[in-house]
Amino acid sequence: MIDGRRTTDLNDVAFAVIRARMRLHFLFTPKGDRQAVKYFVIGHPRCGTTSLHKLFEANGLRSFHDSRDWQTGRFDAFSDFGQVRPVAAYDRTYPNARFILNFRPLRPYLVSIAAHHQKVFSVQNFINEAHRRADWFAWVLTHFEGRRDFMAVNIEAEGALPAVADHFGLTRPEPEGGSRHNMGQRPRLAENAANIEAALDALGLADEAAQGVLVSRLHGPRQAALARARDSVRVVE
Template structure:
């Protein structure tokens, strides 16, 4: 099955445009301050990273609404729709963190969170959106030392972020898993996720923490792997 344009593509396009405009017209605060931007998808350890910043005394903002960069120093939730390139231009001392987890677990988590049945095509489209976003991030931050990509389910993931950011502690009250969902999983979503992964040939890959998807053509994949190897990452 091929990727199609769906309502989420349109919605995310509108959200990105609105967030770029909001950032353009709102106060920036100290442009030379150290800022911490968590730029991965929701349901990928964003709450744990938010609390990691808080326990280290950093003013952290965790919300799907516009990030108020002039008032806070760390930001998380829905990072994939934020004006990352603009943040990068305005705050030269900023640190960027791409948080992710194995694809299958991400799809299960996001579907469970919304408590609705998504079609096989919905999941295929989301898989492609995620892969394309990761590709953009890897190209943008190629060779940079102010960027880290972290599989939040990897052993020592929070410690890796803490070390990278120069934080004092990686210990969180209640442990490293925060905001775990207690909502019931809808069985049909599991069936449709499996079907989407089979259709794209990603059944095995989806259980690993992969930054570069085999969805990409060979030449592009080779370039993305080189970009991945030029940055700090924990898969």
């Protein structure tokens, strides 16, 4: 019986390699104007990165939306696969940067990534991803505690993009045509739907997974400290 504990899987290895490579790339890439205002979207893919990219473009920013290495010296705003980027290095290098933790409720996030990859994931795969996501949220909340140059936004919340624009002083609250989440048209596999629900049951998150939650029961004894960090920053849940 699966008990909800995390195990090490191939994604852990892959993400470790990607993080190391991206740190090295940033170390040697041209930095441009280090006093420039940069916008870094540091949440997971399938969580409104396209909408945020279009918001930046609507406000006249040079926005780069791609899973490849971010050329920070050439653009103003960056999104996609933010959870594997050298965020602390960006923060040290660009003192005027703004950071956005984009997220969505856990269940639709798991559904979206499974549909995107078009393969069957095991119950344990989904359990591991939920833990990885919670660990990233914990790191981000701790790093940016009390900071005005950071916000977290549930991209499915009403008024999510206008809230981002308001917090960072962007003139246009939404791109032309409003928010458009890239939900994807790929079919959803029945096996994944069943495995997601089994994973959420094993984690005890069946109810929580429908909500825009940053601090989760997965954080265990860290919940109180992380809740204080969450309450010290702008959050749209």
